[in-house]
Amino acid sequence: MSDSSTESAKPSISPEALAQIRVFQQGEVTEAEIYRRIAARTKDARNRDALSRISQEESYHAKRWQHYTDEEMRPEKRKVLFHTAIARIFGFTFAVKLMENGENNAKDAYEKLAVEVPEAMEIRADEIEHEQALLEMLDEERLSYVGSMVLGMNDAMVEMTGTLAGLTLAMQNTRLIALSGLITGIAATLSMASSEYLSSKSEGRSDALKSASYTGVAYLITVALLILPYLLFDEAHYLWALATMIVIVLLILVAFNYYLSVAQGLPFKKRFGQMAGISLGVAALSFVIGIAVKQFLGVDI
Template sequence: MCRDEYFSYYLYKFLARKSLVSKSLREALEEAAEDEYRHYLFWRGIVGECSSKLVMLKVLFYVVMFYLFGLTVLLKHLESKERDAAKIYKEVTGLRPDIRDAVEGIAVDEERHESAFLASIDESRVRYIGSITLGISDALVELTGIYTGSLGAFENTLSAGLAGFLAGVAASISMGIASYAQAKNEGRARPELAAFYTFLAYIAVALLLALPYFVISSLLAAFIMMLILAVAIVAYMTFYVAVLQSRSYLREFTEITVLIFGVSMLLYVIGSTLGNVLGVKI
């Protein structure tokens, strides 16, 4: 607990200095940092010195997480850790009645921090997470299927890469228009942003999955690298959504990965069959 409070103090101080943080959230983070330092001093008086270099490594890990996933996901993840800490506080008050009031005060502070953070956060990519997820999921399923089918229909990586990327560009525009129409029919504010995020997510995945085919000459090696990138994108997306919506990360990751590989295998069989029957090799 002492080390966790020390860690939270440094992390909140770091986040409060970032220019991307709104004024209201910066004030909430600065206040939380002061509280966490006071909590750290309290626990240090009971258990002794607890700061260490490992704490700074943990802070570095969460800084990387901040840049990869954004502030909302980071704070939501920390929120789940705070719930675990609340359980420990209850156990401590049972073992040490003499510090019950102080520990209960710390628990109240933690709950106040959580409420202040959630009230101050407003990231557009979180508000449009449904549109982003739609673009990424659709791109992964369709494009991995196309590239898998290309194993039986294409003879070189450039042709396969161009076919997949051009299909991705066309599909990204189509998905953007569909997302705009859906958002408008549902009466959502700024449907053009929903369309933009869907288009951007789709085209980004299309570019990433096509990249191996433009830099690797072996069709099989490019395909394997494409699958690795696809799984990495799935891991990123499912972690993001799982944290925001308090879902099981492993279950979400497994479901989407199985779906992608299932579609890929089916289209490989179809592509190979058509290539052999029609005698077409591009």
């Protein structure tokens, strides 16, 4: 488009609309750089190609907004560093979908801008059509083993919250509880990992060892986090350790289910409620059993 036609279009745009266009342009420029960096660190050729194409789409949209602002913007360094760090820690699928969820919240802003700039809805539709199609092409290995991670983490929480809650009232000593819990947890980790390996092997899966590894690692990490309060509090503060352990259980559930809700589009509240209800229910029942054992059997440690 010629400079004269660009100049003639500008007076019809209000300062508020122009400010919103700048926000959109800045977002596209920043996201293009984020996708470019994530793509550069992705080993799988198919995923790298999809991420690179999304980066190109974002750059194209930024150019369309630049037509209105006549400004050349640079990526926001903090956002680039934040999202690339998230991609390294939690995987590129989580980082990308977290970023795209933020874009979905801008629907109202696009509709409001379209009153003055009809092209806004065209850009919005283009993003949804092309970028979503490219996002569907992403296939990250770690998400293929989410079922194995859920199995390990959920079993660890159900078994260890119950075990530690029961031991808390039976032993009333944080060091003895931690020792017993650690021995139980390590044995249970080996048992769970080997069971997952044999189960996967019997199904003829070639990735049985990798699946078992994800299950075992998830189980062991969960065990370590749940036992940690009993190592931090002194021997007499076993109830404080128990309360802290329950808080850690809830935090693990919040973090993991949020990860799944973003990365796989699964419902957060329903899954969180189910897993929290089971884990805390078992812990409460085991707590009562611990009281009963101590009371009726006369065990005093």
